Amino acid sequence: xxxxxxxxxxxxxFIGAALRFLHDDYTAEYLHVSASxxxxxxxxxxxxAMDIETIHKEYFAExxxxxxxxxxxxxxxxxxxxxxxRKT
Numbered sequence: 001x002x003x004x005x006x007x008x009x010x011x012x013x014f015i016g017a018a019l020r021f022l023h024d025d026y027t028a029e030y031l032h033v034s035a036s037x038x039x040x041x042x043x044x045x046x047x048x049a050m051d052i053e054t055i056h057k058e059y060f061a062e063x064x065x066x067x068x069x070x071x072x073x074x075x076x077x078x079x080x081x082x083x084x085x086r087k088t
Contacts, residue, residue, distance in 0.1 A: 008061040009054045011082060017054035018075040
């Protein structure tokens with residue numbers, strides 16, 4: 001197995017994060033905030049931010065700077081590359 005760069009997620013971590021992100025496999029949690037006569041409901045996805053951070057770490061470890069492609073396109077491309085490597 002090729003040694004990974006420091007700070008780069010493991011292959012399994014990246015694949016898991018990318019698959020969850022691409023399938024939008026998150027459960028929503030709701031936060032109800034009320035003050036006197038008004039109230040708001042906030043929806044957030046606890047694991048999504050961590051998965052996006054994992055994908056970004058892989059993105060920057062590849063040497064890509066700036067926003068040349070979307071995070072979704074990068075995740076798809078990188079998953080295809082890992083799949084090709086596993087077949088050989």
